[in-house]
Amino acid sequence: MADLRGGDLSRLRQLNSLTAIRAMRGAGPLTLSALAERTGLSRPSMKEVADELMELGWVEEVPPSPGSMGRPARRYRFRADSGYLVGVDIGGYNIRAALSDLDGVILAETRQPVQLDATLEERLAAIQRAVSGCLALSRTAIEDVWTIAFGTIGVIDVEGRVVYSAAVPAWRDLDLAGKLREIFPCQVLIENDSRLAAMAEHRRGAARGAKDVVFLHVGRRMGAGLIIGGKVHRGFGAASGEIAMLPEARWFDAPDHLNTCASVPEGTPPEDAAGYTLAAARNGDPVALEAVGRYIDDLVVGTAAMVLLLDPEVVVLGGGFSRSADVLLGPLRERLERRCMRMPEVRASTLGDECVVTGAIDYAVDHLDDQLFTPDRGPLPVTR
Amino acid sequence: MADLRGGDLSRLRQLNSLTAIRAMRGAGPLTLSALAERTGLSRPSMKEVADELMELGWVEEVPPSPGSMGRPARRYRFRADSGYLVGVDIGGYNIRAALSDLDGVILAETRQPVQLDATLEERLAAIQRAVSGCLALSRTAIEDVWTIAFGTIGVIDVEGRVVYSAAVPAWRDLDLAGKLREIFPCQVLIENDSRLAAMAEHRRGAARGAKDVVFLHVGRRMGAGLIIGGKVHRGFGAASGEIAMLPEARWFDAPDHLNTCASVPEGTPPEDAAGYTLAAARNGDPVALEAVGRYIDDLVVGTAAMVLLLDPEVVVLGGGFSRSADVLLGPLRERLERRCMRMPEVRASTLGDECVVTGAIDYAVDHLDDQLFTPDRGPLPVTR
Incomplete structure (x- = not known):
């Protein structure tokens, strides 16, 4: 068989880390044996990977389940609360915002009405109020938000500029991504609202699977x-x-x-x-x-x-x-x-009226996954 | 790092074989050093893989290039001629057939005119004549043809039945795959002609990349x-x-x-x-x-x-x-x-008039690749 050279070794180690995170995401706390089984790694290798991920802040040990017999087994979970994501639906008449953990579990939601013909300043202010409301409801600081994903009406180009917006006059020819990046100090993503809604229905709604x-x-x-x-x-x-x-x-x-x-x-x-x-x-x-x-x-x-x-x-x-x-x-x-x-x-x-804001959260989760799980993207970042 | 267990080992060996075939497909003869570089394997591992593939009939050694100095290096190539593929375009007015090697390099082509309102028997006879013509031109026996891929007008369901055919009366409600499997003793694939044409333009024509x-x-x-x-x-x-x-x-x-x-x-x-x-x-x-x-x-x-x-x-x-x-x-x-x-x-x-027949060949090549390169599909078959 092929010998594994130095580069292969460190890449394999990294793939193991990502496989472990994937196994933990969205699952409850898992023991080393359960993790080893899910990842296909040996128990000692799994232990090594878990220790490394704890050091980087992606994973934490949780207390043994109460009432467990004998020597309690260590259990690990993905730290979905090591950061937060915000999704925003910029509609014609309503701005909706939602805040979630890194697994996309929604923790707070708000809605701000807005006039279709509101000025740009009024629209941006309503967006800020919606996001601040979410942060206040969930007692989260904006500094702990990693990504805000916006879904908006209108045709947006790949750079986040509005190419076409018949319904919302304030949007016309706007560098929307630029404007929103001035306001929010985190990563800003923008996508068409109908595409986000489709994503949410596919991920969690009527079109699952x-x-x-x-x-x-x-x-x-x-x-x-x-x-x-x-x-x-x-x-x-x-x-x-x-x-x-x-x-x-x-x-x-x-x-x-x-x-x-x-x-x-x-x-x-x-x-x-x-x-x-x-x-x-x-x-x-x-x-x-x-x-x-x-x-x-x-x-x-x-x-x-x-x-x-x-x-x-x-x-x-x-x-x-x-x-x-x-x-x-x-x-x-x-x-x-x-x-x-x-x-x-x-x-x-x-998902009804929540489809776009839910899709915005899903989009932010996907973006995080892309950053994590793209091969050759280098070592995992430290979260704290 | 993770230890590699028994199952991992044989899977890795198989992946190495497939990586080697992929590196050789469509390329000229390659030395062990060139193959090792392309696959990322060590030279001794590459030698082991090449020997195994020769034994299975997928790869052959070719004589050293004439005039090479010193001790001539062994060179290997994918045996694209260890089998043949046929593509057929069943049009309203013409049946076109092409024969290619396993790399999709077209070696012979024929065309048979047919009436739009020909009977089923007449159409099937024209298809047989077109395929026979290709085999005769390239002096190939039907037994050496692994796959025939047909592109046809009309809407065909996933089982190869004609669901809708306004233009060709003989096609209506026909179990086309069944009929063609009665005639041809090899693997028979059927696909809509426009989709095959799109595939060919994407693979070799105006939409490459x-x-x-x-x-x-x-x-x-x-x-x-x-x-x-x-x-x-x-x-x-x-x-x-x-x-x-x-x-x-x-x-x-x-x-x-x-x-x-x-x-x-x-x-x-x-x-x-x-x-x-x-x-x-x-x-x-x-x-x-x-x-x-x-x-x-x-x-x-x-x-x-x-x-x-x-x-x-x-x-x-x-x-x-x-x-x-x-x-x-x-x-x-x-x-x-x-x-x-x-x-x-x-x-x-x-690709003009050749787009469908070329796409049928590409479809047959893809199908072969799917059979070869699907993970966990078991060991490579022996070709002779």
């Missing part, structure tokens, strides 16, 4: 996020999912059918009109039902384009309107069936 | 193939790429603009009409140019849907009409630019 997923981000605005081969598909210039920009896909104006329905009483605030129509349809109002039908007639065109092109396993109806999935799913399935080669499963989002 | 590619398979019929993350995207039920089935994408009838152009002289066979229009447009015929414009107006709708959704790096114009890329690319780029968020590169196919 599916390889190829089309996520419909439908509400007052329309978007789409794709999971392909188990991964979020960004596209070459981070501009994927913009099917709503094709007039023939009939997505852009689709919500107007719900907004302008004759069943909506005069004086209803415009942002509540669609919700009113959907509620009326649930109660059997024939005018509202017809409006919902016309909405689905449009929604199905862009949806069928994506399904015919990608042949996904699952289509998830998410975003604000997914609260009315009971009204929407039936007609959507029925029309999609008539237009598709192979009918995918059509499911309602399980 | 690109991660995300939209391949337009345009000619008398319309199809699309996607490369996502460097891999062909099949979809959950192997039904991806069927954007032409969406009426709003305006692909299905698009070629009619070229087929029914007033510039085409009476009596032109219908299968030559589009070619005539494209040639007339190249010569500046205003009526033909207008027909091309209307064709591109339609073509761009489905194309924009795919580009907006996937944000690919490259769009390749392939298929029969790609011979007229000089006439088509300009107007296509111009219209696509107006409709896209981020304009991809738009290139003409470099």
